[in-house]
Amino acid sequence: MTGAAKHPKIVAVYGSPRRKGNTATLLKKAVNGAQDGGARVEEIVLRDLKMSPCLEIYGCNKAGECLLKDDFQKARDLILASQGLILASPVFFYTVSAHTKILMDRFQSLWVKKYWVEQNRRDQQTFNRKGLFIAAGATKGKKLFDGILLSLRYFFEVIDMELWKALLYRGLDFEGDVLKHPQYLDEAYQAGKEFAEALSHGSKI
Numbered sequence: 335m336t337g338a339a340k341h342p343k344i345v346a347v348y349g350s351p352r353r354k355g356n357t358a359t360l361l362k363k364a365v366n367g368a369q370d371g372g373a374r375v376e377e378i379v380l381r382d383l384k385m386s387p388c389l390e391i392y393g394c395n396k397a398g399e400c401l402l403k404d405d406f407q408k409a410r411d412l413i414l415a416s417q418g419l420i421l422a423s424p425v426f427f428y429t430v431s432a433h434t435k436i437l438m439d440r441f442q443s444l445w446v447k448k449y450w451v452e453q454n455r456r457d458q459q460t461f462n463r464k465g466l467f468i469a470a471g472a473t474k475g476k477k478l479f480d481g482i483l484l485s486l487r488y489f490f491e492v493i494d495m496e497l498w499k500a501l502l503y504r505g506l507d508f509e510g511d512v513l514k515h516p517q518y519l520d521e522a523y524q525a526g527k528e529f530a531e532a533l534s535h536g537s538k539i
């Protein structure tokens with residue numbers, strides 16, 4: 335799905351094992367903002383899905399289709415039918431959560447499809463989807479998001495997605511910590527709304 339649409343389709347992916355954790359709370363705000371901005375939003379809670387990690391059997395070599403049949407296919411199809419993705423993950427050991435990483439790794443089948451099966455050229459890559467990324471970590475170090483942003487960049491490339499904005503919050507540890515920062519919640523709502531508007535105007539704002 336490409337181009338601008340009056341009511342763009344956005345998929346919101348909850349990547350934390352905590353249902354009401356910091357990233358889930360921020361993502362819910364962004365979802366509310368996106369809906370108020372005119373988007374149709376489909377929510378995926380990764381902890382509720384049955385999704386095997388990639389087993390590296392490369393059954394996808396033949397036609398670019400993952401041979402493991404589980405909830406990945408539904409999540410993949412929703413993401414590929416959308417114009418925008420809002421992905422939220424906590425920082426776990428300087429990268430995304432295991433739930434989020436499993437989803438990313440299963441998209442290796444799409445990488446195989448694009449570059450091995452269809453032999454697309456990476457220098458002719460087009461980016462026709464946009465992503466809003468939300469992350470939270472407990473500590474405050476300068477490099478806290480370096481690892482997670484690298485993983486994200488290569489994952490987004492596979493799904494033809496450019497990073498539209500990243501909301502990165504330090505110093506959030508316990509469930510509910512984000513509620514002490516109403517400005518973060520306002521920022522997430524506003525970003526969701528502007529994201530929907532950017533998708534519907536086909537601009538970056």
Ligand SMILES: Cc1cc2nc3c(=O)[nH]c(=O)nc-3n(C[C@H](O)[C@H](O)[C@H](O)COP(=O)(O)O)c2cc1C
Binds near residue numbers: 351354474
């Ligand atoms: C397995 C695990 C690994 C973590 N690794 C880090 C880390 O590398 N750096 C950090 O600052 N916080 C780390 N944290 C703390 C979480 O990032 C932090 O609590 C975050 O706010 C959780 O977000 P959530 O409530 O959305 O799950 C880790 C927590 C867990 C459970």
